Amino acid sequence: MDTTQIADAPPPTQPTTAEQKRAARGATRPGDRIFLGLSRGSGILLLVIMAAIAGFLTYRAVLAISKDDGNFLTTFEWNTGVTPPVFGIAVLAYGTIVSSIIAMVIAVPVSVAIALFLTHYAPRRLRGPIAYVIDLLAAVPSIVYGLWGALVLVPHMNGLFGWLNDYLGWTGVFSWQGGAARSMLTVGILLAIMILPIVTNVSREVFRQVPQMHEEAALALGATRWEVIRMAVIPFGRSGVISASMLGLGRALGETMAVATVLSPDFLIHTSLLDPGGGTFAQNIASKFSEASEFGRDALIASGLVLFVITLLVNGAARAIIARRKEYSGANA
Amino acid sequence: MSTTPSLAAKRPSTLRGGHLPKWAPWAIAAGSVALGLGVSAAAGLHSSVQWALIAAILHVLGTYVIAARVENRRQAKDRVVTSLVWVAFLLAVVPLASLVWSTVQRGTKVLDVYFLTHSMGVVTDAETGGGIYHAILGTLEQVGLATLIAAPVGVLTAIYLVEYGRGNLARAVTFFVDVMTGIPSIVAGLFILSLMLMFDMQPFGFAGSLALAILMMPVVVRSTEEMLKLVPNELREASLALGVPKWRTILKVVLPTSLGGITTGIMLSIARIAGETAPVLLLVFGSKFINANPFEGAQASLPLYIYQQYGSGEVTAYDRAWAASLTLIAFVMILNLVARGIARWKAPKTGR
């Protein structure tokens, strides 16, 4: 992203009626008509695909839910192979939300700190290369994170788990009974590591867009570096950081393979984050899919629909926040 | 400050206050690491997490106390934040470095020319040998075809949204592009699978491409959109004012200005879908043999290969999974590098 352009961009120009007229007139030329047709066609194609997917999802989900013997929202069980089938998303919803919250609690402060590090603290010569490496890490496929999580991270979590159990075990949330660390906390930490590059990247872009003048003004008043950040950088970047976090959250919610390889799933809600067990929507689909019967797949699609709606809400919120700071964009759209 | 320099020279302390020497943060860091190690050794703690945590806490506290005494509260706060930021950075570097390190270290064990140029053939999971040639081939073909579909559609849609988009259709497209970004990848796979079943088709590579294209389109639209919006309006207005038709304005002015960004966006979305496992799992079936035809017969793919080798639980298969991961990461990294190269090379000379 080229940010200097944003920073230097002129104030927003509202589309005037004259412009619209010109656009309308332009559309009458043959070249324009073909081009408009092509681009509008692409947009419509996208809508058609979406409609097909949404329709199909809802149709299959309704088929499944109508035969559910339990309550789709509150049942703590997922057994689609018996008649009548019993399944519910309570555990999945809990696990998805808890693991994502853990990921956000860890990843957002650290990402913001790294973004600040890259824009304000790191030795100037290191900034480029480090930012570059973090950019590349954002592209590491999730299956690789999953492989690393299962074979490297899980065995290394025992020390931390024992320590948490010793000092915080009394709370019940951090009690641990030994065994492999294939629990919600590990999943949350892995997700945090996975979304860290993306949240850092977006935050860094936002911080880089802070008008130089604001910072220089603060410095001229004798502010320390922290005061500059607190008074000039953070207020400017707040909404950007929030939308970056939302993007990360969206990714954490839908993550499939990394969770499926690390978690030891079951259909209970555990008070302790260190106990193995629980599950997430995406993980449940991936690990149940292969053995599921036709009906079982419909049930999984129903849970996929719920995930779909949740990610939609999160992405929508991020979008709305980004839209609020449109004034920094140079275009007329 | 408009008084004479002699005044400042006479009483420098009131203007500047005490100041820690340049080497102070490093000294405090070294001291706290040493103390952290010492405390852990004394208390018999084994976990590296523990001593690192103790060292980090000591560092932050030490910095604050020392800076507050020598300098002042504000400076102390500043120094604490500085060290917190450094700690956060180091904290994040550890797992990411470990990821790269373990992939490289374990991946190079079986990664050689033989591994890259042979398929699994009849090698069973527990045996050594075999390779990923068939998987590389499958991934390249599936991702290449997905890009051929998704990139033009995505770019054109973005042009529509930014340059033409008014009214309900544009609003609907914007909204549904958002919705589409949220599709779990496995659902896209299910959708194509149901189409295949409807037409009674066997699994084949191109089916995977279609699902990947669905996942790729919204990403391309979104990134292209952002890039087009960055093009200053003055450029469009100048071109239109000269009587250039709108479509030529877009092709000649808007796109060239944002081409670097668009290409980067497409490359990054390729990198994203190249690592997708779930839809490929449902649609291309996976294979141990080479199949160069994406339109017929089961194909393998790299992420699927990693998942299957991990799933088999054999030590020899783990080695192959790491080597395949290394290959996949290398592929993605090369794409990234090329994308950036193109972005820099094609960047318009103006506006920067």
Added chain:
Amino acid sequence: MKLQRMNRRALALGALAVSGALALTACGSDETGNPGGGSSNAAAPSNIKCDDASGQVLADGSSAQKNAVDAWVKQFSAACQVEINYKAGGSGAGVTAFTQGQVPWAGSDSALKPDEVAASKKICSGGQGIDLPMVGGPIAVGYNVPGVDKLVLDSATIAKIFDSKITKWNDPQIAKLNPDAKLPNLKIQAFHRSDESGTTDNFTKYLIATAKKDFPYEGGKAWQAKGGQSAPQSSGVAAQVKQTAGAIGYFELSYAKDGIKTVAIDTGAAEPVEATVDNATKAIAEAKVVGTGKDLALELNYGTKADGAYPMVLVTYEIVCDKGNKAETLPAVKAFLRYAASEDGQKILAENDYAPMPEEIITKVRTTVESLS
């Protein structure tokens, strides 16, 4: 013409990827030979009748028989020009793929259900899907308890352990069955499958048949009892048992290696029965064929008290159409199944920790395979 250049680039890129990939084809090779060098049965291929089998066969299904199919494929494709591509996606996936016509042959740990048979009639023109019992496997209960090299359990204690009613290794109920063992005061970590699985289905069927009181669940492919930990696939459960002190888990015997010890079962026979292939074959011999026509579905006798019969077994069926198999894959499937049911094929099973089918059953299977059309 920047857009065209853009599209050209995209095209060029895609073309580059595809053509590059095609160019690579020239130097890639399926000839992986046998670099592991571990297989001792290199002589077998000469006995394999290929007929006019050729091409590629896709198959999907039970992961329980994956190692067996891998071994067969290795021998078979050395003799015939056929690529057998068996994806161990699970029994459910296999049956679904079969009834949807995606694969000509599937492996499943449970016989076809009536509605699945009905569905199969759509793709077997004039026939239906049938079950051919081909691979037997003892389900081993593997454990990892430091200092305990021999462990005897009966079905009631196994049920209680997996239902979290017995939680310590030094529980008196375990001690009673193992008077000589030094059982530690260690928490039991019972591992079950996180995915739905035929292994779980057969394991719980055994517990329900023999210890209904202590295992009050319906059974099925999904794990139902409370508590315990889980891992995906048999390999995952075995890997967890190996890593975790105090762990116990169930999986096919072929996964019980690298130092995982297995439980001997007190069935009421004179001696506790070890999980071995011979003992499993003895138990399968007690099964009745309940399938009708060409279908050879078995009903296992879980309650058997015969000496040396290990009752916790799993039979994997190969599912094909009796009539109306697709013409292009029929020769290959038939030749492969003929080989699998042959003496050589069954012998390889034992070498890979699977139980060969008893003589009486496999003879019927051979006749049925020959009659496939």
